[in-house]
Amino acid sequence: MKVKVGIVGCGVVGSGVVELLLKNKEVIAKKTGIELELSKVADKDWKKERAFHVPEDLRTTDYREVIESSHIVVELIGGKGFAKELIKEALQRGKHVVTANKYLLAEEGKELFKLAEEKELCIGFEASVGGGIPIVKAVRECLVGNNIKSVYGILNGTTNYILTRMFQEEVDFNTALREAQEKGYAEADPSLDIDGWDSAHKIAILSYIAFGNYFPFDKVYVEGIRDIDLLDVELGKELGYILKLLAIAKKREDQLEIRVHPTFLPEEDPLAKVSHVFNAILVEGDFVGKTMFYGKGAGAHPTASAVVSDLVDIARTIAYGFPCKQRVRWESKELNITDNFYSRYYLRFDVPDRPGVLASIAQVLAEENISIASVLQKEKVCRLARKEGQGIIPLVILTHKAYERSMQRAMEKIINLPVVVGKPVLIRVEEEAE
């Protein structure tokens, strides 16, 4: 059986999908009994250099030709404007869709999935989270019998590369970012990555499928790594922690925390060992326990691998009439999403080097029921901060678990203490044991 596949958007991922479908056509046919045949590939500009040569007879600049000639339309343009209209038009015209567009699905996916459901068509989106890591399929199919307790991990390779370089080479944020751009790991405008939005889109999509409920994307708390000071990376190292940009969705009683922020992890945590551009996701279910998925979260080839897994699933539905596994069902019930997280905290204040300073900060924390776990030795902090221990010095406090709102109230009070100079640093710490 032949299933016709058309692609709109032939950039990094699009040309990777063309390459895979042409090079591994027989491998796929042998394993599935289905021939995935490329019908048409649309892009705005065919003069542009591509990593893989697309045969002339497949090329077009008219997306309608792709819809017309295919059973499955693959959207690989990106963004929310034309990509959304294209997907709607393909569904309206009875075509299944595969997309890697996390931005669109996280923010406006509900409308598209509803339309697909009405039309009894599929939208495959394995490639939208974790690149080549088969996390969408794992959560939706393999772990479907579990109540998911948490899904969290490193979902953005660019920021993981930057933080790895800061940790390993002790270079500052701007130097590490420049290096990431030179190596092609970061865009010229890196804001979607470094400000946490890319991770937020991915954790939103994972939460929709893990917890079976849709929620508005603006419920996700997002904080990026732009303001991370090398000093805190080094102080974390001194304390046995490694800094990562974590995307976290975690159930606590009947509430769900969904958040993206820089996070200290103990160096023995499996996620702390995930370096450079690699991604990893930990999923915990009530029956399966903890499972971890690791691999390349981006790039032409890994992402193409994920796109093709969706293509094969949908092609099997077309060829053999299996019920479509790709459909997402939205429960009408909204999740109870809380911004009152429960976490440990690393705090750093610039303070005068004199007695009584710690006591005044500790008192404010105590008023908010936040207990101090440890205070980093002044000599160590001063050495790393390259300060002499005279005048203004950094004071580092680690707390036990506390509620976010209490912590924010405490920080507002501490900022106004006469002993605190400048803006304090607050980094959350994920640690199993208390």
Ligand SMILES: NC(=O)c1ccc[n+]([C@@H]2O[C@H](COP(=O)([O-])OP(=O)(O)OC[C@H]3O[C@@H](n4cnc5c(N)ncnc54)[C@H](OP(=O)(O)O)[C@@H]3O)[C@@H](O)[C@H]2O)c1
């Ligand atoms: N790159 C990755 O590693 C990766 C990983 C996972 C998911 N994704 C997702 O995959 C999607 C594609 O990413 P990408 O990195 O492949 O982007 P890309 O390299 O910028 O490719 C997009 C291509 O679509 C073309 N295009 C734009 N508007 C078009 C239109 N109206 N009609 C036809 N073609 C059009 C672009 O042309 P112009 O350049 O001339 O505008 C470009 O060639 C995005 O949603 C992204 O988030 C990417």
